[in-house]
Amino acid sequence: MSTVYRIPADAIAEHNRPLEQAVADDFAHLSGQLARRGVDAGAIVERVRRFAVAIPSWGVGTGGTRFARFPGPGEPRNVFEKLDDCATVHQLVRVTPSVSLHIPWDEPDDPAELAGYARERGLAFDAMNSNTFQDRPGGELSYKFGSLTHTDPAVRRQAVEHNLACIELGRALGSKALTLWIGDGANFPGQHDFRAALERYLESARAIYAGVPNDGQLFLEHKLFEPAFYATVINDWGTSYWVARELGPKAKCLVDLGHHAPNTNIEMIVSRLIQFGKLAGFHFNDSKYGDDDLDAGSIHPFQLFLIFCELVAAGARDASFAPAYMLDQSHNVTDPLESLMASAIELQRAYVQALLVDRAALARHQQANDALMALETLKAAFRTDVRPLLAVARRQSGGAIDPIGAYRHSGYRARKESERPQERATGSGIV
Ligand code: PSV
Numbered sequence: 001m002s003t004v005y006r007i008p009a010d011a012i013a014e015h016n017r018p019l020e021q022a023v024a025d026d027f028a029h030l031s032g033q034l035a036r037r038g039v040d041a042g043a044i045v046e047r048v049r050r051f052a053v054a055i056p057s058w059g060v061g062t063g064g065t066r067f068a069r070f071p072g073p074g075e076p077r078n079v080f081e082k083l084d085d086c087a088t089v090h091q092l093v094r095v096t097p098s099v100s101l102h103i104p105w106d107e108p109d110d111p112a113e114l115a116g117y118a119r120e121r122g123l124a125f126d127a128m129n130s131n132t133f134q135d136r137p138g139g140e141l142s143y144k145f146g147s148l149t150h151t152d153p154a155v156r157r158q159a160v161e162h163n164l165a166c167i168e169l170g171r172a173l174g175s176k177a178l179t180l181w182i183g184d185g186a187n188f189p190g191q192h193d194f195r196a197a198l199e200r201y202l203e204s205a206r207a208i209y210a211g212v213p214n215d216g217q218l219f220l221e222h223k224l225f226e227p228a229f230y231a232t233v234i235n236d237w238g239t240s241y242w243v244a245r246e247l248g249p250k251a252k253c254l255v256d257l258g259h260h261a262p263n264t265n266i267e268m269i270v271s272r273l274i275q276f277g278k279l280a281g282f283h284f285n286d287s288k289y290g291d292d293d294l295d296a297g298s299i300h301p302f303q304l305f306l307i308f309c310e311l312v313a314a315g316a317r318d319a320s321f322a323p324a325y326m327l328d329q330s331h332n333v334t335d336p337l338e339s340l341m342a343s344a345i346e347l348q349r350a351y352v353q354a355l356l357v358d359r360a361a362l363a364r365h366q367q368a369n370d371a372l373m374a375l376e377t378l379k380a381a382f383r384t385d386v387r388p389l390l391a392v393a394r395r396q397s398g399g400a401i402d403p404i405g406a407y408r409h410s411g412y413r414a415r416k417e418s419e420r421p422q423e424r425a426t427g428s429g430i431v
Pocket residue numbers: 058129181221223256283291328430431
């Protein structure tokens with residue numbers, strides 16, 4: 001591991017240097033504009049610097065469709081190399097200090113060694129993700145017809161055991177949450193007894209919940225489709241909410257933006273879950289058709305902003321409100337690290353724009369039923385070009401003013417290509 005390349009800190013400073021003056025000028029101009037709206041740009045920068053989103057370990061590799069995967073150069077070959085890439089993203093954008101692992105994809109031989117490796121790179125572990133939607137190679141019971149909801153109690157037990165093992169591993173790594181997503185469901189009408197399948201899910205989830213430590217959390221992730229295309233068991237936020245309520249206070253609902261029917265009003269789902277005290281957090285991505293796992297903010301930036309408006313409003317009501325933010329994307333045609341950087345910045349942008357909403361004016365317009373001015377109030381915030389605030393926040397945190405430019409300039413990818421000769425050709429598969 002001695003030859004592992006890292007971008008030197010002075011290379012980032014050097015890349016920043018010719019950009020400093022323009023950022024300072026743009027920041028001064030925007031500060032003046034915001035001051036006229038009664039907003040202190042410096043205070044916003046402070047809040048941006050505290051914003052954080054976790055990187056999914058699977059996001060640093062190239063994803064694929066159900067038809068093919070076209071691997072990129074220098075892909076990480078194991079969990080340590082994934083952490084190296086996550087650390088590089090964080091080094092440049094300063095907003096991704098944690099990693100969300102997927103088990104068994106990232107199963108370490110020695111958890112203490114992995115924890116140490118992450119610590120040395122300034123990374124922590126966010127929620128663990130269990131995988132009972134694929135079979136492991138070698139003799140276990142199959143999940144072809146489900147896992148936590150399978151008709152065979154032995155399969156359900158195996159799936160529960162896997163989740164309990166993920167909780168244990170998470171504890172060893174310092175992770176405080178487990179995200180439960182199952183691919184269970186039916187592909188044909190008549191295949192499932194809907195009610196019995198949900199009862200079996202609840203029973204299995206109770207066994208997992210019993211293994212969640214007192215300071216831990218269980219995140220329930222719903223999905224309308226795939227791999228079960230007719231009916232999934234945890235199909236929507238309502239079902240997810242019901243299960244979370246049955247389980248107890250440590251269980252909450254995680255919203256993956258791609259897991260809804262097109263045009264679903266996701267910001268309203270977010271509002272409902274907040275109101276009911278059951279919003280766990282997010283898997284951020286974007287989509288046009290379904291679970292496309294496109295980069296956050298690439299298709300529906302206004303929706304992303306509206307979601308953050310709900311989150312900012314919740315934070316203003318309750319200072320302890322702290323949902324978990326994670327990305328969950330599949331990078332098929334871009335350099336994954338570039339997509340992760342761009343996506344993390346999109347989230348920051350939506351967050352800052354939501355902070356700029358004149359909430360008092362919005363409340364007045366709502367009270368007066370002035371629909372037009374209510375929307376105009378939101379648009380005034382959404383249309384603000386907040387890039388100087390983000391650049392200053394990154395710069396103050398030691399990151400790059402232009403992260404993708406600095407990354408390309410460093411030659412990181414080419415170096416990884418020579419450091420990481422790929423051992424085998426990989427086929428199709430969605431991450
Ligand atoms: C399922 O589509 C999902 O969103 C879940 O979060 C999985 O853990 C992840 O994607 C893995 O690809």
